[in-house]
Amino acid sequence: xxxxxxxxxxxxxxxxxxxxxxxxxxxxxxVLHNDLFFDAxxxxxxxxxxxxxxxxxxxxxxxxxxxxxxxNYNDLKKWTSFYELENNPANKVAxxxxxxxxxxxxxxxxxxxxxxxxxxVKQSSNDxxxxxxxxxxLEKTEPDFKEKIEFTDKKLEKxxxxxxxxxxxxxxxxxxYFGKHPNIIRKNRNSIAVITGEESQIDLKNLxxxxxxxxxxxxxxxxxxFVPRGYNFDLLFxxxxxxxxxxxxxxxxxxxxxxxxxxxxxxxxxxxxxxxMLKEDASYASPIASLFxxxxxxxxxxxxxxxxxxxxxxxxxxxxxxxxxVKFGETQKPQLTDYADGxxxxxxxxxx
Numbered sequence: 001x002x003x004x005x006x007x008x009x010x011x012x013x014x015x016x017x018x019x020x021x022x023x024x025x026x027x028x029x030x031v032l033h034n035d036l037f038f039d040a041x042x043x044x045x046x047x048x049x050x051x052x053x054x055x056x057x058x059x060x061x062x063x064x065x066x067x068x069x070x071x072n073y074n075d076l077k078k079w080t081s082f083y084e085l086e087n088n089p090a091n092k093v094a095x096x097x098x099x100x101x102x103x104x105x106x107x108x109x110x111x112x113x114x115x116x117x118x119x120x121v122k123q124s125s126n127d128x129x130x131x132x133x134x135x136x137x138l139e140k141t142e143p144d145f146k147e148k149i150e151f152t153d154k155k156l157e158k159x160x161x162x163x164x165x166x167x168x169x170x171x172x173x174x175x176x177y178f179g180k181h182p183n184i185i186r187k188n189r190n191s192i193a194v195i196t197g198e199e200s201q202i203d204l205k206n207l208x209x210x211x212x213x214x215x216x217x218x219x220x221x222x223x224x225x226f227v228p229r230g231y232n233f234d235l236l237f238x239x240x241x242x243x244x245x246x247x248x249x250x251x252x253x254x255x256x257x258x259x260x261x262x263x264x265x266x267x268x269x270x271x272x273x274x275x276x277m278l279k280e281d282a283s284y285a286s287p288i289a290s291l292f293x294x295x296x297x298x299x300x301x302x303x304x305x306x307x308x309x310x311x312x313x314x315x316x317x318x319x320x321x322x323x324x325x326v327k328f329g330e331t332q333k334p335q336l337t338d339y340a341d342g343x344x345x346x347x348x349x350x351x352x
Contacts, residue, residue, distance in 0.1 A: 001144040003086050006114050007076045009142035014071025016137060020045065020064040033140050037133065044129050048102075052126045053251045055102055059214050060130075062332070063102040070336055076114070079336040083350050085115045090148070091160035091352045092118040096174070097131075098165045099124025101214040106131065107336075108163050111345040113138070113148060117352070120150040120159055161352050163345070184348055186341050189311075190223040190284045191331055194302065194318035195236075197228050199328070203319065204239030206329025210317055211276070212243045213332045215252055216288055219314045219340070220331040224284050224292040226302055231295070237273045247275035256289035284312045314341070 012032050019028050020041065027038055048055040093112045097105030104127065112119040123131060132151055139145045156162070161182040164174040171187040178185070193207055210222040227233075247253050260277060263270050271278040281292040296302040303322055306313065315326045339345050 001116070001142065001148075003080060003114075003116070005142055005144070006116070007073065007080065009138050009145065010071050010076060010110065010114065011073050012141045013134065013137055014068045016041075016068075017064045017071070018068035020061050020068075022058055022061045022065060025061070033137060036140065037137050040133060041130075044133060048129060051129065052099070054100075054215055054217060055127070056249070060102045062213070066333055067103065067106060075336060080114060080346070083115070083346050085346070085350065088116055088350065088352075090117050091349075092120060092158065093349065093352075094120045094122065094156045094159040094162040094164075094178075096122045096156075096162065096164040096166070097124050097127070099126030099128070101218045102127060103130060104218070105165065106134075107334075107340070108165075108345060109134075111349060112163075113145065115346055115349040117349055118148045118150070120152060120156065122152055122156060161349075163348075165340070182348070182352060184341075184343050184345065186343075187311075188285060189219045189314040189341060190286075191220050191315035191317065191326075192284065192306075192313060193222045193225045193328075194299075194306075194316060194320050194322065194325075195225055195227045195231065196299070196318070196320050197231055199235075199319065201235075201239045203328045204236055205242065206327075207236075207317065208240035208243045209329045210331040211240070211291060212246055215246070215249075216286075218332065220334065222291070222315075222317055222331060223286040224281075224294065226294050226296050229295045229297055233271055233278060240276070241273075244273075244275050252289060255287065259287045259290055284309070 015031050016037065019026055019031060019038065025042060027034060045057055045060050048060055049057070095105060095108045095112065109119060109121065109131065121131065135149045139149065159181070162178045163184045164178065165186040166174065168187045171185050174185045191210070193210065207222065214221060216223065247256060256275065260272065263277065263279060268279060277290045278293050279290055280294065282294060283292060286292040299320060306316065306322065315331050316322050316324070317326045317328055317331055
């Protein structure tokens with residue numbers, strides 16, 4: 001199967017996923033294989049929350065919509081043009097996926113297949129219903145994919161390389177078992193925002209999207225903010241007020257109540273507005289319904305600190321000129337070249 005054929009199949013998948021957008025699912029009769037897959041996807045979207053309470057329809061459709069926009073010919077062609085992917089031997093690459101947000105492992109899945117390799121996928125029990133359907137769609141669109149895609153819930157065997165995503169604890173397990181193979185092993189990372197006090201209300205409202213999308217469960221979700229000494233948090237609370245309805249979601253509310261009780265019993269000082277709590281804390285990973293903050297005195301010194309702590313950081317949001325900074329509201333809209341942990345997956349696969 002040539003690269004152009006692989007690209008064509010993923011473009012067709014992008015067309016298919018484009019029917020599923022937040023607030024609107026509209027069937028387009030011109031989309032390939034709709035008669036076989038549209039209703040199946042629609043059913044899984046409706047049922048997803050039964051299997052994972054964090055997978056709301058809105059968040060699933062948000063993920064589908066973002067991928068539909070990326071899976072177009074121009075972007076895929078440009079992305080792959082930087083690598084030699086045409087005549088390489090096909091290796092079998094094992095992917096161990098996380099399940100914190102919908103389709104969180106899709107970029108790895110796409111990378112392995114677009115590079116001409118075979119994939120064996122071990123899914124998280126929290127997100128195991130959409131990717132097999134996507135695989136069936138690709139196989140129907142391009143039959144040669146049938147020999148290249150495998151799913152398993154058993155021990156991984158007979159593979160040439162591994163891409164594994166998990167926590168710091170599971171990473172030690174991954175390194176022990178897979179260290180002798182070429183590998184990408186990802187650990188815990190969180191995203192942060194740098195506030196200077198010069199942000200507009202629109203900037204801060206967009207920051208709310210970075211904080212609350214997927215209930216803050218993604219590694220690209222902002223879990224901590226750095227603010228100048230004396231910052232007025234009322235500015236932030238006013239801007240993110242439109243997200244107040246998140247507290248009406250029971251699982252989020254339960255986490256809010258639990259973490260608030262823990263903070264109060266521990267005599268921690270918190271600032272809260274009824275749907276999120278701010279706590280001064282040096283850590284980068286905040287619990288659900290919480291946002292850590294830390295004061296800084298000098299922006300240049302903060303930049304040095306963030307460089308030292310880069311292994312704990314996925315994205316940095318803001319407008320303060322830090323290298324590779326993400327715009328407010330854009331953390332959950334990564335591009336094809338936005339590799340997790342900054343490790344170029346296609347370059348890794350090309351060198352196998």
